[in-house]
Amino acid sequence: MTTQGAAEHAPTTASSTAGPISSGADTPDTGLTADQVAERTAAGRTNAVDTRSSRSVWEIIKANVLTRFNAILGALFVLILITGSIADGLFGLILVANSLIGIVQEVLAKRKLDRLALLNAPITRVVRDGVVVEVPTAEVVQDDLVELRSGDQVPADGFVRSGDGLELDESNLTGESDAVGKRPGDEVRSGTSVVAGIGRFEAAQVGPDAYANKIAAEARKFTRAHSEIQSSVNTLLKYITWVIVIALPLQIFSQARVVGDQGWRQVVIRSTGGLVGLVPEGLVLLTSVAFLLAAxxxxxxxxxxxxxxxxxxxxxxxxxxxxxxxxxxVGDIAFEDIHVIGDPRGNDDGVGEDELRCALGALADDANANGTLKAVAASIDPPDGWDRIATIAFNSARKWSAACFTGRGTWILGAPDVLLVEHDPLRERVSELARTGRRVILLASSARASLDGPTLPEDLVPEALVTLTEQVRxxxxxxxxxxxxxxxxxxxxxxxxxxxxxxxxxxxxxxxxxxxxxxxxxxxxxxxxxxxxxxxxxxxxxxxxxxxxxxxxxxxxxxxxxxxxxxxxxxxxxxxxxxxxxxxxxxxxxxxxxxxxxxxxxxxxxxxxxxxxxxxxxxxAEGRRVIGNVERVANLFLAKNVMSLIAIITAAAFALPFPFLPRHLTLVSAVTIGIPAFFLALGPNKRRYIPGFLRRVLRFAVPAGVIAGVVVIVSYLLANLHYGVPKGQFSSRCAVPEGLKTVADHACWQPGAGATVALLTTFFWILLVLARPLRPWKLGLIGAMILIAVLAFAVPIGREFFNFDLPSGLFWQSFAVGVGGALLVELVYRTSKEIRETHHVAD
The missing domain is CATH 3.40.50.1000 (HAD superfamily/HAD-like)
Incomplete structure (x- = not known):
């Protein structure tokens, strides 16, 4: 009990904040029969509500497969297959793998989350066919006779049918921490809990009709956590979609004009090479996976x-x-101390503290103890030699309980405002203690050896103030x-x-x-x-x-x-x-x-x-890790998109073939973006949240992408000056004969191989910038990616697959152009204090 809340501010009960509970059938004391339960279950009159903790499997599949970018890449993949150049369709396999990874990851997480939700599902005791049985709370049906015991949550709305000292904590509904006594005929509401006594009630309103679930249904409307990352990514995707729509006819027109005489296959392959680079195929997937694995x-x-x-x-x-x-x-109260009052009868020595502790322990040694007595019992053991001969249980209307003990008289524990006379000076002491947040109850004694019903003895003597405190977590x-x-x-x-x-x-x-x-x-x-x-x-x-x-x-x-x-x-x-x-x-x-x-x-x-x-x-910490790491990988993907757009525009302006085959961009994307981005998205990151995700990504990725695009064109133009096939011989030596997948003359692809080296050099530096601060695992990751790229050029099967022909002079020339791009990327990084501060954080 508090001395302030009950009398001064009566708790607002659930019935005052919601409409009246409509009465259902008069269920017999033996509860419903099995047939009645089956009838109500078939009619949907159960306590089940939709509280899914995750998306359905079909929703997961749709979210990972049916996306606009999958549709674009899928269409490009089909076009590549029609040309017969299977190697250039490698991005299609990556597309399928990405979707499968997303689906598998989310389904596994869904099972884990659903299993956790199921393990935490509550159970309820109901009376059926005269027997008390435990059923999942969702299987409680309308008109069920529900048994309540201390600690139970009320699963539905209804009316109390019987009870013995039944008290409910309605703070879930009202915020008031004082318990509310319930008698037969009183309303009970779902969402409350039993703090003392036992009882049974008839479930009149269940499932979505129950008060707590009505609030939940209202609160469920339009509830989706806002994500700056997802909002920013969606904005990027919207603009990239329009870029693709505009770039598509430009790319097809320019490549038809430049390599049209080599056949339609070359037009499709070259056009696809540019368009694949515009699609951030892994950005959405990696964002979802980062969220999912964090969950x-x-x-x-x-x-x-x-x-x-x-x-x-x-x-x-x-x-x-x-x-x-x-x-x-924690919602429970704990015994704190006894404040001995002294003997107001004028004796030199009142009852000692040890005797008072024994009295408290004896009072708390009660099978039907309320919350206050349970708190006392947790701290004071029952004394020996205190034989209880009579009891008056606590009642929230009386606000006191009492017990008689053989040879020790009667002891009363209750609210001071009830047990003290109106002008007792002890009330001021009670108020002082209450203002400190403590709960204050009065321990009093009487010489009477018996109890005359629920009536206070006239010779009541205050012995001590007992303070209890809420248990702080x-x-x-x-x-x-x-x-x-x-x-x-x-x-x-x-x-x-x-x-x-x-x-x-x-x-x-x-x-x-x-x-x-x-x-x-x-x-x-x-x-x-x-x-x-x-x-x-x-x-x-x-x-x-x-x-x-x-x-x-x-x-x-x-x-x-x-x-x-x-x-x-x-x-x-x-x-x-x-x-x-x-x-x-x-x-x-x-x-x-x-x-x-x-x-x-x-x-x-x-x-x-x-x-x-x-x-x-x-x-x-998980949120910070997700935000910081997704920002890193978003920079990588967007820089590639900008690079492809610059290459498309300049190739059209200079009447050049698009520098890359789709397989070349697949290699660059895999070793400098896709694989590193996956690991970077899962790595540690303790950077505090800083607003402006999209602005920062654009501030670095756009200039870095422009630099990479210029590097590609410069390296390609320089390669055309001294390597490859003379312009006049290009159509005769580099056209793809009918029925063949590619040309036998690898010199046709030397400028493209040089452009790939330059682009890899610049993009590996972009990766190094975004991976800062560099840690051994990051250096190992980047080193492994560089090794894969080198093997693609050095190993015969790699050279054959990617159509790489790279004389040493072309390599060093292209590498030098790439290094120049890397230096410019470093300059962009160092001239932006905001980008540097957000990227350079301790992991």
């Missing part, structure tokens, strides 16, 4: 990711809104300090008493000075939300200045989140109660505790399965 990694730390972009989202958060109960505290203070060090602001938004919330906030290290108070009597930075409205615009200023909000309604929680968002903040909301669900839905990132209400877990993007707040830094 799987977090499951090992008991974090269920229900929306993949949420991994990135938490890294962008700059304000975290916390509910007190279940987030900062041991990881809360350290986690909040971590967020403070990262520049993330903390707001505590609770439905509980603001004095209590402020005291808890101070205990976990938030800057609350309880010694300095405002005109309202509350500490500075603490607000009683009953003095506020629900308009987000009106709440903007108070949301900015206040740290702790107490007595907050569910609608106000939602409004405060929106007020912070209106100021440009990225807001995360944590909570465990149904009253948190709407705020979690509107927050940029919703985080639910694993032991919280199902309605809350179903709308959250992240669920902390073991309820440990300390996992949030792990999620933040």
């Amino acid at each position: 799987v990694q977090l499951t090992r730390k008991q974090v269920l990711v229900q929306e993949l972009p949420a991994v990135e989202g938490l890294a962008r958060v700059d304000v975290v809104c916390l509910d007190k109960t279940g987030t900062l505290t 041991p990881d809360a203070a350290e986690t909040l300090k971590y967020f403070a060090d990262q520049g993330v602001a903390i707001k505590v938004i609770s439905g509980d008493n603001p004095q209590t919330v402020a005291a808890i906030a101070q205990r976990v290290g938030l800057p609350i000075d309880t010694s300095t108070r405002s005109e309202t009597g509350l500490p500075i930075g603490v607000v009683d939300a009953r003095t506020l409205g629900t308009d987000p615009q009106e709440l903007r200023e108070v949301a900015k200045e206040t740290i702790v909000f107490g007595r907050v309604s569910p609608e106000q929680k939602r409004a405060l989140v929106r007020a912070l968002q209106a100021q440009g903040h990225v807001v995360a909301m944590t909570g465990d109660g149904v009253n948190d669900a709407l705020a979690l839905k509107d927050a940029d990132i919703g985080v639910a505790m694993g032991n919280g209400a199902q309605a809350t877990k179903s709308v959250a993007q992240l669920v902390l399965l073991d309820g440990k707040f300390s996992h949030l830094p792990d999620v933040l």
Whole structure:
């Protein structure tokens, strides 16, 4: 019991915030029969709701296969197959492999996530055919007779049929932490939990009709975590699509004009070579895989990711809104101390503290103990020689319990405002303790050896004030300090008493000075939300200045989140109660505790399965890793796209064949972009989130791509001066005869081989720049890619496959052009302080 909440501010029950529960059938005490259960199940009157934690297999396949770029590459692949040049269709196999990797990775992750969700599915005890059985909560049907015991969650809405000391914690609905007693005929709501006693209720409204699930359904609407990465990538893809649409006729026209006399096959092959380079085929895949593997990694730390972009989202958060109960505290109270009052009867010595502890232990040694007595029992063992002869169980209407013990009289434990007379000076002491956030109860004694029903003895003597505190999560203070060090602001938004919330906030290290108070009597930075409205615009200023909000309604929680968002903040909301669900839905990132209400877990993007707040830094670290690494690989892909566009435009302007065959670009893409990007996307990255993902990518990738495009054309033009086939002999020596896949004269491809060397040199330097800071594993990765590229030129089968013919003079000439490009790339990197700072971070 608190001394403040019950009498002064009666808790708002669920029935006051929702419509009345409509009565169902009058189920007999033996419960439903098997036939009745089957009939209701067939009619869909069950407690099942859709709370999928991942996409279906078909949705996964569609997302990875049916994309615009797969369609473009697929069409180009078909054209290459028609020409008969299978080697130039290698990109098609990579396309299939990429899609398969994405599908397999996501299906495996889906199974893991769904299995975790299933393992955390709750069960419920119901009476059927006169027997109490356990069934999955989703299989509870309308009119079921549900049995409730201490610790159970109420799975549906209904009416109490019977009960013995039944008390529910409705803080999930109201935010109030005081237990509410329930008698036969009283309403119960889904999302609440049993804190004391036992009882049975008839389930009148189940599934989507239950109160908690109605809130979840409302909160589920339009909930998708915003991802700056995905939004930026989608913007890039939209523009690249238009570039492809414009470049397609230009490429076909220019290649038809230049190599048309060599036959239509050459036109198709050369045109395809340029267009393949415009497609960032692996960017979307790698982004999805990075999110996915981060989600799987977090499951090992008991974090269920229900929306993949949420991994990135938490890294962008700059304000975290916390509910007190279940987030900062574990939701349970713990015995703290006994404050001996002394004997008011004038004797020199009152009852000693040891005797009082024995009395408390004896009172707590009760099979039907409520939450307060359970907290005492956890700290004080039952004494020997205290034989209970009579008991009056705690009742939330009376607010006290009592017991008689042989030879030791009667002992009473209850709320001070009920047990003390109106003007007792002890009330001031009670208020002082209550203002520190403690719960205060009074231990009193009576000389009477028996109890006359639920009536207080007239000779009641106050013996001690007993203080209890809410158990602060041991990881809360350290986690909040971590967020403070990262520049993330903390707001505590609770439905509980603001004095209590402020005291808890101070205990976990938030800057609350309880010694300095405002005109309202509350500490500075603490607000009683009953003095506020629900308009987000009106709440903007108070949301900015206040740290702790107490007595907050569910609608106000939602409004405060929106007020912070209106100021440009990225807001995360944590909570465990149904009253948190709407705020979690509107927050940029919703985080639910694993032991919280199902309605809350179903709308959250992240669920902390073991309820440990300390996992949030792990999620933040994963988000940073994803953001930083995807930015790196996006630079690689976009630089290749820009390079291809420059090569297409300049080849058309100078009436040149496109410098590369599709197989050449496949090699360059594989060793400088595709394979390295996969490993870089999964590597460590501790860089803090910095806004401007797309702007930074464009600022580096566009000039780097332009440099690479110029390198290609310069190297190709220089090669044409001294190597290859004289221009007048090109058509006769380099045309592909009917029925052959390629020409036998490799000199025809010498300029292309030289351009490939130059492009590889420049792109390997781009890779080195983006991989900084360089670590042994990165150097090993890049070294392996260089070796593969060298083997493609050095090994006969590689030279034959890629049509490489590279005299030493051409190699050194092309390599020198590539080095010049690399130096220009380094200059771009060094002249941009922002790019340098974001790339050069400690892994």
